[in-house]
Structures are given as C-alpha cells and as structure tokens.
Amino acid sequence: MKNKKINLFEVISYIITIMVVIFMSLIVLTILVEGIPYLSNSFASREVQFSIKLSLFTTSISTFICMILAIPTSYILTRESNTLNKYMQIIIELPLCLPYLVLGLSLLILFSSNFGKSLKEMGLKVVYSQLGIIIAQISVNIPYAIRFIRTAFLEVDSRLEFIASTLGASKWIRFLTITIPLSKNAIIGAMILTWSRGLGEFGATLMLVGVTRMKTETLPASIYLNVATGDIGVSMASALILLLISSISLFIANYFTNKNSNRNRMKDVYTK
Numbered sequence: 001m002k003n004k005k006i007n008l009f010e011v012i013s014y015i016i017t018i019m020v021v022i023f024m025s026l027i028v029l030t031i032l033v034e035g036i037p038y039l040s041n042s043f044a045s046r047e048v049q050f051s052i053k054l055s056l057f058t059t060s061i062s063t064f065i066c067m068i069l070a071i072p073t074s075y076i077l078t079r080e081s082n083t084l085n086k087y088m089q090i091i092i093e094l095p096l097c098l099p100y101l102v103l104g105l106s107l108l109i110l111f112s113s114n115f116g117k118s119l120k121e122m123g124l125k126v127v128y129s130q131l132g133i134i135i136a137q138i139s140v141n142i143p144y145a146i147r148f149i150r151t152a153f154l155e156v157d158s159r160l161e162f163i164a165s166t167l168g169a170s171k172w173i174r175f176l177t178i179t180i181p182l183s184k185n186a187i188i189g190a191m192i193l194t195w196s197r198g199l200g201e202f203g204a205t206l207m208l209v210g211v212t213r214m215k216t217e218t219l220p221a222s223i224y225l226n227v228a229t230g231d232i233g234v235s236m237a238s239a240l241i242l243l244l245i246s247s248i249s250l251f252i253a254n255y256f257t258n259k260n261s262n263r264n265r266m267k268d269v270y271t272k
Contacts, residue, residue: 035239067191071187100140111132140203192252200220211224222238
C-alpha cells in the first residue's frame, strides 16, 4: 500500500512537471515563432545593435560591482553570527519585496535630491543617464547576488576554517585558501545568474533613466519602445536575442552550480 502511494505521488508529480514544462515551452515557442522572421533585420538595425552593446556593457559593469560588494558582505553574514548581522541581512533583502518600479522611483527621488545634485556637480550624472542604468541594475541585483553567494559560503564546512585557525592561519588566509576555493564554482554561477538578471532588468531602469532611443535604450527598453510604436515583430526579435543570450548564460551558470556540489570536501583543500 505504501509503495502504491509513493508511485501515485510520483505520477502526480510527473504530470505537474510536464504541465509546467509545456506551459513554459509555449512561451518560449511563441518568442521563437514570432521573432525568427524579423531576426536578421533586427541584427542589421543600428538601434538594435546599440541596445545590445549598451545592455552587455552596463550589465557587465554592474555585475562586476555586485560581485565586489556581495562576496565580503556574504562572508560577514555567514561567518559572524550576531543580532546585528540578522538585522543587516533583513535590510539587504527588503528590496526583494518591492516592485522594481517602486525601487526605481526611490532611486529617482534619491538622486534628484541634494545628494544627487552634489554628484552631478562632481560630474556624476545619474538620472536619465547610462550611469543610472548601472546603478539601477546594481540596486536590483545586489540582494540576489548576496543570497546566492551566502548560500555557497554556508555550504563550506566551518570545521575546515577552524582547523586552519588552530594552525595559525588568519581570517584573510582562511578566506583565500578555503572559503573561496570551495565556493569558486558557485560564485561563478552566481555571477552569471546575476549578469543574466541584469540583462533583463527594466522596471527600475525605466523609472530612473527613462527610455530614450540610442541613449538609454537597453534590450528590454528596445522591446518596450517597439511595442509602444506597434512594431511587434521587431520587439519579438529583440526578445529572441535576449532569450538566446540568457539561455547561454543560464546553461553556463547551471554547469558551475552543479559542479560545485562536490567541491566542499576536505580533500579539495589539500589538492590545491
């Protein structure tokens, strides 16, 4: 009887999984069918070329900054257990609960204040500029990057660091020789996922920098503009380009994430 219940559960689970896969496949198939006929013309368009270059540039810069900020923050949140860290973690993850439009509006108000005006006088114009795109992407992605890397650091056996500390290794040495090597693949996977998320970010960017052709026009912004003007075919072609780039990045991210599952063992430390 128990085996029958287990088999029934598996059957139901498979049915639900297949339904989800079919539904998501229909979405992807729609993009493919509607976008492929316009793909060659879109690649030849200067506007689409500009949006691709701008998206790749801003996303790469914002992802690099996210990683620089997320790695030490994640380390502190996982290795220092106290009440302050718990509150800091909540504050960091609070933006995850906000619609991206609200986050973008908050950024717009912040950088339109005296603080933003002071930055502008220093030559750092954020509102309605490409710099604003990078800041919007960082604001959206940094909580995710910290969560990804924090999870990777939690999977590292803390006993390894304790043993290293008894041998006289400082926290910096333990971080470089134990934590980072054992989390390397997960960090790379997190970086690629963060990059992929930044590539499709639009809500916060729309509020902070607006959508101006050939100036702040990223790939998602290009889709928005073409839909607004009735060029559905071109917008679907841009969506297809975005889908292709994201598919490659997700494949690479999954490769490194799955590879990391066998890395957090003591023998990996000694083989370095």
